[in-house]
Every structure is written in structure tokens, then in C-alpha cells.
Amino acid sequence: MMFHNVIVRKPSKTLMEGITSAPELGKPDYELAVKQHDAYIAALKKCGVEVTELEPLEEFPDSCFVEDAAVVTRKCAIITNPGAASRNKEPEYIVDTIRKFYADDQIEYIKAPGTLEGGDVMMVGDHFYVGRSARTNEEGIRQFIEILEKYGLTGSEVTLKEVLHLKTGVNYLENNTFLVSGEFVDKDEFKDAKKIVIPEDEAYAANCIWVNGTVIVPEGYPKVAAAVKSAGYKVITTDTSEYRKIDGGLSCLSLRF
């Protein structure tokens, strides 16, 4: 399995108005966020992918979290319908870019009353776990699985209670290996997985991304970086402190396919 392409969107100056569950961390610093975004792109390029960089959308403070607007698979792309009201129109601004990579008959849509955000979708080969969250509802999951099945792919629902999105707490690397934190450590769905258990004090770093054999880990989480290294992966760290302030992590900042 190889990723060839990545889509990112530059942060907007309105970033500080992004939705957050952690106001105590303060507001993101725009200039620093831009630097961190450039470093993130550089890290991705080191993993051998072609990066398409979209212009910022000032009217959507959270639009740099491009992962939530679409799900890209090896067979089709699914344009989402985000459950967060302030983010609901973001997918309209990703479709033209998706069209450069997928034929019209490979592009599908989640429609109201269904809602779904890409942060709730975790790809494990041809199977997709979907978190039922405050952003992704039962109807959104039903539509999503129906679409997957049309393309010979499968999906299943995972309930979650503690985190924003499924991938806030669990992420897939490869070879049945998962990073798991909090409520996902003992979940039935992952009982046969090889697990790298994320310590509570580094829970944010459960959101790492595997890109072509390298794992990109957020900077400042040494236990997670060490655990991933000792599982045999090359590790690149990159700082996402400004995105963390508005609940964003490494996976949220890109679409990888």
C-alpha cells in the first residue's frame, strides 16, 4: 500500500475562531500556524507524496482540517456533510480538487439528514471504521457504508463517547497495528489488533499518520515517538501546537490517497 497524493489547505487568518473544546490552551497564533503548516508539508514530501496545496478559506476558520470534508479511497471519493454547522459548507470547496483525481462516477456524496466528517473515518485496507460522534450520525454512517459496498469496500460503526472524532483516539498504521488511547484501548473492535497503547499524558499523539512506512508524530510527545520507533517505524516529528488549540491533529490537516 502506497499513498501518492496528499491534499492540504493553508490555514486562514480566521483560524483563531476555530471550534475548540480546550479554550484554556489559548488562541492559535496565525504566523506560527503557517510555519507549522509548511513544516507539515515538508514532512509529507519526505514520505514521497505529491502535495496539492489549496488556498485558505477565510470564511471557514476550521477549513485547514481538510480531512473532514472528504473521504478518499482507492476506489472512490466521498464528499462529506459535516455535522458542525460552521463547517457544513466546506465540502463545496474541495469538490473541484477531488475531480482532478477521480472521475465523476467515482465521486459520491453524503446527503442531509445524514452527517459525516472524515475525522470519524479510519481506513484499514478495504475496511473503514466509522465513529458515531457528535458530528457523524447514524444516517450518515448508513449512507457511507452503502456507498462503500457499491465499490466492494466495507464499513462498520464504532461508538465513541470521550473524543471529538474517531481518529482523535485511534489510528491505523499498517500490518494490523493501531495506536490506541483512552476508550479505544479495550474496545471489542480492536481486540485482535497489535496495539501501541498511548499513555494518558500523551493522548493527543494518538493522532499520528502513517505515510509510506514512515509515521509522522506530533512534536513534544516523546513516549509515543519512542513507542512507534521501537515498533520498527521511521519517525518524523512535526509541531502542531497551534492546531491542537482548536482540537486539530496531524491527520485532520490532510487527505492522503
Ligand code: CIR
Ligand atoms: C473542529 O472542531 O471541527 C475543528 N476545530 C477540529 C477538527 C479536527 N479534525 C479532525 O479531527 N479530523
